[in-house]
Amino acid sequence: MDSAILIVLLIVGLALFFDFTNGFHDTANAMATPIATGALKPKVAVLLAACLNLVGAFLSTEVSKTISHGIIREDQLSSQTLLPIIFAGLIGAITWNMLTWLLGLPSSSSHALFGGLIGATLVGASAAAIDFGQVLSKVVLPALIAPFTAGVIAFVATKLAYAMTRRYDSKPDGRDGFRYGQIFTSSLVALAHGTNDAQKTMGVITLALIVAGFQDVDHADPQLWVILACAITIALGTYMGGWRIIRTLGKGLTDVKPAQGFSAESSTAATILASSAFGFALSTTQVASGSVIGSGLGRRGSKVRWNTVGRIAIGWLLTLPAAGAVGALGALMVVWLGWVGIVIDAVLAVLIIAGLFLRSRQNSVHAGNAMSEVADSGHAVKVKRNPPPTRRQRAILREEARRRAEEEARLKAEKKAKAKAEARKANDERRAAEKKAAGKKANR
Incomplete structure (x- = not known):
């Protein structure tokens, strides 16, 4: 039992760190576009996303049940x-999250987790321990369809928005009123992200x-302390801000x-909330990327x-097998070496994470330069413009x-x-001087 407690503690710590990486990796899903258009300042945006992720984590547990009582046949x-x-x-999941964060690729934290668990299960147990029906219906198909x-x-919403506001076409930056709407919609995406992604760690x-054996198998709902820990951790990760991926989603696609x-x-929030209600462990990153492209x-x-888009698609395709391969290697070390393998896995994980983090510091991306390094980013930033003068103002200006x-x-x-x-005056002074000089000469 002592060894079980120790490994559970290691899993809880590692799972919460994954939750943290999920937060800063997926901040872009909600806040990349409002930052790009100037609707929200970068630091305000990530703070708002963090608070709403925290709230969203308490709203649903359906996705948590899919993870804890569906994909792996624990019985x-x-x-x-x-x-x-x-x-x-x-x-496996954390390693892939850190690597794609370094590269600025909005890959799926969810699929990294599934890939890591599936790869480790295949090596550590067998294919029979995986419920491929659940994997297909609640992971693979949503990943393709969502x-x-x-x-x-x-696409349709954008067409409608421009059609209904066509009279504003003359404005250089166009339809500034939508900026205020973005504050609401981006908040809704952050809330939806909390209802889906925080559940996976739970x-x-x-x-x-x-x-x-610390929880009854018939009760798959996460305990209160688990919900609190995961909610707070993903909120902290979100507040850190995944600026590399924010740059890609906010200006790298379009x-x-x-x-x-x-x-x-609006499209992202609607899709994620609907999926959370059905317990689909959806990739919010893939949904957000699809929405931006549309x-x-x-x-x-x-x-x-x-x-x-091609780079992102390659990242999507590689996520499951790459995270699965790392998870399989980790499980292989455990199969071969037992507890020594677990220690080696932990040490290697720390070294890999530290190495990727140090590498990221060589080309730091933060709130101040997340958008400035992308070509033509100024065109998407709000610029205050004075309205055209009225007839009276033009008359005043002419007068x-x-x-003047x-x-x-x-x-x-x-x-x-x-x-x-x-x-x-100068000419008169010159003439007076000449006349005076002529008089002195005559006297001699």
Whole structure:
């Protein structure tokens, strides 16, 4: 029992660290577009996202049940087998999260977790211990359908937004009123993110508690302390701000205008909240990326940077197998070496995390430069413009211009007259001096 308590403590610590990386990795899902359009200042945006992630974590536990009582058949495995598998799977998920964060790729923290757990289970137990029906219905299919669905919704919403506000086409930055709407929609995305992503860590910890015998298998709901710990941790991670990924989503895919941002965030929030209600462990990153791309296609004249889309798509495809491979290696060390393997896994995980973090400091991305390094980012930032003058104001401006012209003419005339007077005075003085000199010569 002492060894079980120790491994559970290690899993809880590692799971909370994964929750932390999930927070700063996925901040961009809610706040990239309002930061890009100037609707919210960067630090205000991440603080708002952190608070709403904290609230959202308390609103639903359906996704947690999918993780803790669905993907892995825990009833077929002993605690001595399953607990190290969970530990190795978390290492795979964290490693992939840190790597994609360093590269600025908005990959899926959710699929990194699933990949790590599946890879570790395949090596540490067998394929029979995985419920592939649940994996297909609640992980794979939503991963394929949700981004496309969100993109279509964002495309239609953007088209409607521009059609209904066509009279504002003459404005250089267009439809500034949508900026205020973005504050609401981005907040809704942050709330939805808390209802979905925070649950995954709760599910992992609950699974470990069930396997170790610290929680009844018939009660898959996370305990209160688990909800509190995960909610606070993901909120802290969110507040740290994943500026690298915010830069990619906010300006790397397309130049986001206010109406686009509003449409993309509305689509993202609707898709995530609907999925959370059904217990689908959705990738909020994939949904947000699909929405941004759809909104870019929906605005006439907008350009989607397909090379960046290609990089993101490659990251999506590699997430499950890459995290699974790391999880499998971690599980293999445990199978071969037992507790020594767990210690080696932990040490290697710390070294990898530290190395990736130190590497990120060489090219730091923060609130001050997250948008400035992207081409033409100034076009998406709110610029205060004065309204055109009224007829009365134009008349006043003309009268002021006339008065200024008269004043300038008067001053010019006075200056010219003064110059002439000074020239006459100098000429008179010269003549007087010549006459005086001629008189002295005559007297001699």
